[in-house]
Amino acid sequence: MAKSSSSSPLPSSPAARPQIGLVACVAFGVGTTVGGGVFTLSGTAVNLAGPAAAVSYLLAGIVMFLCALSFIVVSTRAGEGESGYAPVGSILSPFWRFIVMWAFYLNGATIIAYLTVSFGDYLNEYFLPAAGTLVLALAVTGLVTALNLGPTAMVARAETWIVGIKLALLVLFSVWGLLQLRLPQLERPLPEGAGGVFSAAALLFTAYTGFNVITNMAGSVKDPRRTVPRAIMLTILVSGLVYLGTVLAMTASGITRFTSTGVSQAAEIVMGAWGGLLVAFAACLSTLSGANANVLGASEIMLRMVARGDVPPVLGRHTRHGHPYVSVLLLAAITVLLVVLNDTTFVVSVANVAAIIAMVVVSVAAAVLGYRKWPGEGARLPLGPAVPILAALAAAAQLPSLNPPALVTGFLLTGLGAALYFARHLQRGGAGTQLHANRQIDSLGTPLMSAARRPDRRQGGRRKVRPPSGPP
Template sequence: MAKSPSSSSSTPASPHKPQIGLVACVAFGVGTTVGGGVFTLSGTAVNLAGPGAVLSYIIAGLVMSLCALSFIVVCTRAEDGESGYGPIGTILSPLWRFVVMWAFYLNGATIIAYLVTSFGEYLRGYFLPAAGTLVLALAATALVTLLNLGPTAVVARAETWVVGIKLALLLLFAVWGLTELRPDDLARPLPRGTGGVFSAAALLFTAYTGFNVITNMAGSVKNPRKTVPRAILLTILVSGAIYLGTVLAMIASGITTFTATGVSQAAEIVMGPWGGVLVALAACLSTLSGANANVLGASEVILRMVARGDVPPALGRHTRKGHPYVSVLLLGIITVLLVLLNDTTFVVSVANVAAIIAMIVVSIAAAVLGFRKWPGDGARLPWGPAIPVLAVLAAASQLPSLDPAALLTGVLLTVVGGVLYLARHYDRGGRGTRASANRQIDNLSTPLMRAARRHPSGRP
């Protein structure tokens, strides 16, 4: 990936501002990405595609990598302190910048419901069999909501350890499973044909969307011209490697139909009962921390939209300590409603629709930059707009494989965002809230920024 002549130096940052480093970015990206995408969706993918689920993860990863390159060229043009989505307002229009940010807010809000449900499944299946999944999912929702109304710093300090524990246990399971893999396990790689592979790939699209949290904090990252591209690509590579290793280990178990706790099911066969318990523990930690990370990320998006004046200022109201209680409570209400819906596949599909809409718009913005010969200071791609155009086509090609009802719901929820965008013109008296949101962003004192800086290398 080439760069413009002036892109070797990053945008200068104010000396008093603490910035986010590479390790913190990757930890947040991987921590947000590797959650339900492996502990629950991997079983669903194998149920749909059999051993072909390996191809499904590869296809979804390749499509997401194309989109990630578009994100890189756009977000590396963000000004100091600006969200990585900010340049879209200049390249296309403020409306399209809003569409991207709103779509990622929807994606985060729906993924929270999916993660707390996965948490409930694993906790009930291996530790609290007398409790119901629904009750445990609602309890997890309440816990995550309360954490984000208060001591987020406590969770942030533990995030690096949680990421390390779950990655170590998944790596152990993957390596152990690969030693048990036999040619016969792959004898029928496409038992349900190519349709199962592509259906699973479309469902897995959201399994790679964790890197968007890096884009959101791009303007507050140390040396963003180098750090952001590296963090995004490392997040996708690390996550993809974990997914592939996990799926191959699951195939080695010989199980052909998995439940919602599929990874632990496979670990019991491959490693013994103790392996199933260890993986279940990692799943509980991962899904709960992932839900918390998505609340942080979604609240950050709302705060930045309030600062821009894109949504009614009331959504950005926060406590004296900076906790955005309106946004957090709204996320809690949305999560409860989606959990009560009790349809994980539908929830994930809606999240995918929102993510795909955002990917398409960002890739269009990158293509426009390519047609304009990559103006400004930021990353460039070879072959002009070819890669972003391919990303648009690849992302759009996932939509027909999704459930029609979920597709319609995702589009309608995006339209609801448009109504909020228009409603901002009728909301008076919100200048103080917008000014407060801007001060938090400028001082890197939003909950997400404070949490990111709690990582060992989160400071310069």
């Protein structure tokens, strides 16, 4: 396989030591994962699979768990300051590293649209019925865009609290519903037969992809070879338990056909009107924070692609405070287009195609590591390349269950990225923007890194970090 020095670690400095801890990683992972995946997709899953939607979530979780093992063995070989995707460049080739990063950028971009529509659905139905979903979705798109062109750190630092609030409310709903669940409710016929269970599982694949934000930060966390695997596993475990509890509580409501605000619908039956309002509040909070987290994560990926010289440098242009405004505005434009399209299933399916492409490539890279007997420092798996190969096959097996237009769109958009990559590597220039992106990453000066940092209690305050330098 081809190797390249372009995947070598970025230069580091004593002031740029990793300082992102386990709590911050898990908060961002769970915060990005438990968003629309539970508040809107749960209703869609029950409509497809009935009570067996719990099985669909379980199947999707198992596939994602296998893929996560591949991500762990790859990301724990990242150098200090590198993205967890960087080792793909030396294991396979820089092109495949780029494909993984581009696919996750596409995944984040499409998920933002899905989350803003979910926010609009809940806010419209429960709090602002006169406004309309489309208007509210476009308004929150503007809000999230503005947040990411300004002081995002303050908003993003509240992510731990936001995650805690929404998880507490979902656990309350789950426990309340499980206490009312009866066996006959689980014996209802499947609306779409056994095929509905697998269709729902394929659609739910993206419900677990939030852990990739942890992979993105892998080279900038404290003790990454311990923290990253724990954070990824905790994110999938917590998310999976929340999903299972929620879908079983929804089954206890007796409703057989849910709208896009299905969790609140079920909460109204299970807990009363106050429960519906509480869950709707959690949904608005969750989808808003999830959209913001995805903008942060996608912009981080874009900066790293610029730093590698993989995309045109214009995509890395930034404000004087270091915010990549071109990437943020591009995400806003994509979001507006998809919101106006008004086809949630299509949007989620495209996001799934992008995620599956990334999962397959990373799993292949992990299989190569297993074939080579796990060289270098980092996590290892039993049975050599067997587990990563199984992960790649399991991820690819989800594709036939997605609708054909979404499959074609997902692969075309991935191909567009490949064209950008090859066009960029045939050109020269943009060194100033590329240098600035490197310095931002090296100093933990990107918006995502600034948001994820926590004070160093051992020194009684925040560790000082060298501000990014370079052209304004």
